Amino acid sequence: MLYAFELSGEHEELPSAEVFACLKIEGLDFHPHTRIDQCLVVDIAGKEEGVERILRGPITERLSMTHHILKVVGISENTPDMILKLAEAFDPSSYIREGQSFVVRAKRIKHNVDFPGELLEQKIGGCIYRKGFRANLKNPDVEFRVILSEKAVLGTILSSIDRNAYESRTPQNKPFFHPGVLMPRVARVLANLSGIKPGELILDPFCGTAGILVEAGLVGARVIGVDAQEKLVVGARMNLEAFKLDYALMEGDACRIPFKEATINAVVTDPPYGRSAAVIAGSLEELYSCALEEIHRVLKPGGIAIVVSDKAALEYGEKAGLKVLDIYVQRVHRSLTRTITIFQKEVEMKMEIKN
Structure with missing residues (x-):
């Protein structure tokens, strides 16, 4: 299964190295899949429930140069047409349960794209809404997130690192x-x-x-x-x-x-x-x-x-x-x-x- 780490960008190499070190400490079977600006996608083997429990728990508690950990829906070229094609094609049942609400957020990394993220959020949200799920902008059960870097990575947030604790x-x-x-x-x-x-x-x-x-x-x-x-x-x-x-x-x-x-x-x-x-x-x-x-x-x-x-x-x-x-x-x-x-x-x- 693919998981994405949205990196802080405060150093070119240290955030990725930290992710690999933490995965190794926890004994996970993994290998790098895709590296793009401020995002690292890793393929992690093993039972999904067990892997995600570790990612949400000790990995999230250890990391300092990561913002979010995502369960990856897919990776596409960073154009609106290709991202929407990905959103139309995926099966939501592995990412959101029946009755749960959702929101879509887009994160633009530096100047890798020149189109507004807000319009993309609305269109991806429409794709998910048409598949039978309810949007909730204020208090959603699931947050879909698209990272717009050299490529686009779409996924759902598993956990977020409390960077305020470091401050x-x-x-x-x-x-x-x-x-x-x-x-x-x-x-x-x-x-x-x-x-x-x-x-x-x-x-x-x-x-x-x-x-x-x-x-x-x-x-x-x-x-x-x-x-x-x-x-x-x-x-x-x-x-x-x-x-x-x-x-x-x-x-x-x-x-x-x-x-x-x-x-x-x-x-x-x-x-x-x-x-x-x-x-x-x-x-x-x-x-x-x-x-x-x-x-x-x-x-x-x-x-x-x-x-x-x-x-x-x-x-x-x-x-x-x-x-x-x-x-x-x-x-x-x-x-x-x-x-x-x-x-x-x-x-x-x-x-x-x-x-």
Whole structure:
């Protein structure tokens, strides 16, 4: 079955990557079907009822750079004639039950179409009305949505992501604030890209005010934070307590992480860069080098480490023995561009020696 994710568009690659990561975390059998501007269509195998329960539940709760999840009716060229042909042809019984009311909404993505969405809404609504269903513009049971991008995607909304919840957790709204931290939606994306699952351990060795740890904790992870500055550890504790999360915090050195080898499921961190910060190491280069060696040591084989920096952390991670999976670049403002590097600790292959 095809499902569409209407993406936020705040980054070219991260929203899609987040969707794939969340589907993988939940163990769904899927493969990409169609990628267009601000919309990703995925083919998900399995029993429809079970798949949609997961999409409405844990997937919706985890995603941060998606607006809506749709059950796809069909995909067509983005012309009114082709969209209306699709609307005339589909069988509504899989998307709306007898007696339910509906509304049709059209979303134009950038300048991919030059015709008004309102007229299209009316005409698609007429198609569905003629098939025996009642329109209700104010309180419908089912919302049909057409995404007008390089192609047109018609579907019904399964769920919507509460992006206002992320706004309520902006750094200024937390008990302890310190400038220069990641915004909650970005922190949540990083937690999702790490593949962390409920009950697993995630470490931030430069935890600051715990922005990353809060987002990881809210998806059920057990979070551990280390920071060199006592005042930030105190502030991180205030922020984690505010959300009643399962956490451990300590003042310490990211170059000497006090954990045994191969004990952490994932590491996500935003080390100091391009800003005033207490650096125990002699230089930022030395800090990155030794911290990534420690990250490699404490990660379990197969575990993911994500490092945010103003320059590629690739060379330091590779020297530490980590494999680079992906690199994303995010322009924050004119004087700051973040590089998000995703590493993996490779699984050691054991060879059997036969006598």
